[in-house]
Each structure stands twice: as structure tokens, then as C-alpha cells.
Amino acid sequence: MYDATRTDGRVQANGQKARRVSAIKKRLEISTFKLDPTHIDVRRLVNEIHRDVRTGVAAEHLDDLAIGAALRSAHINPSYIWLASHIEVAKMHKSLPPRFSDSVKALRDAPESLVLSKELLEVVEKHKDTLDNAIVHMNDYDHG
Numbered sequence: 001m002y003d004a005t006r007t008d009g010r011v012q013a014n015g016q017k018a019r020r021v022s023a024i025k026k027r028l029e030i031s032t033f034k035l036d037p038t039h040i041d042v043r044r045l046v047n048e049i050h051r052d053v054r055t056g057v058a059a060e061h062l063d064d065l066a067i068g069a070a071l072r073s074a075h076i077n078p079s080y081i082w083l084a085s086h087i088e089v090a091k092m093h094k095s096l097p098p099r100f101s102d103s104v105k106a107l108r109d110a111p112e113s114l115v116l117s118k119e120l121l122e123v124v125e126k127h128k129d130t131l132d133n134a135i136v137h138m139n140d141y142d143h144g
Helices: 017-031 042-052 061-072 079-095 100-109 118-126 128-134 137-142
Strands: 002-007 010-013
Touching: 017 042, 017 061, 017 079, 042 061, 061 079, 079 137, 100 118, 100 128, 118 128
Parallel strands: none
Antiparallel strands: 002 010
8 A cells, every 4th residue: 555645745555544544635625615515525535536646656646546536526526626626726726836926937947938128127127915815715616
């Protein structure tokens, strides 16, 4: 069995099925906030994801497996679509800097960077505190 706890971004094989199931279950339960839990069978999703995990799978891949499992369950209840979108938003948040101004700087400094206008960069730099404080990341979960 494989443990879905993170070590260098990889799922480790160590015979701890209970720890792996617990980690997957926790990820799903966190993603069900703002959803009616009576419409989502977390245990069934955990079992489906657990079946698909292999040794050496990146821990981040668990999110992709969870998204797929949720979308395959959409015929049961539309709440599974919302669950999949919550997981995708959380995945996106993990991959981006926490502040808008830092994201703009990362885009500016990336070797394959898009060309950002000088004006945009100046506006973001001048108003970075206002812009950063105006963005409420939890609102990303309220789409639809």
C-alpha cells in the first residue's frame, strides 16, 4: 500500500494504507466546505482515488485524481461538480503566490514571460497594498 503523505512532493510506499486513506479523506473533506455534505459520499470517492494511486505518484496528482472521481460522480448529484471545482481552485491557489502583486512580479520576471506593459507594472507597484487587500481568495470558490 502507499502513503499519500508528502515527502519531497512524492507519494511514498510504506505499507500505511490507513494513513493514505486518511490523507485523501482529509483533502476531500476540506474541499466540501460551502457544500451540502449529505449529497457527497466522501468514502466512495476516497475508495475510488485510493484504487488509482500508484507508487511514485506526485502528491499533487491526488488533486487530479480527486477532480476526476468527483466529475465521474456528477450524474449522482451536481454537488460533485462543485466539489471538483473547489479542488481545482485549491490546487490553483497552492501553485500561485498568495498576493496579486507577487504574481505580477513573477510574470514580469519569468523567462517565458508575457510582455506586461510598463504602465501595468507601475500601477501594480504603486497600488500593490490596495490591490492585494482587495482580493479575497475565498471568493474564488463562489463561482457558478
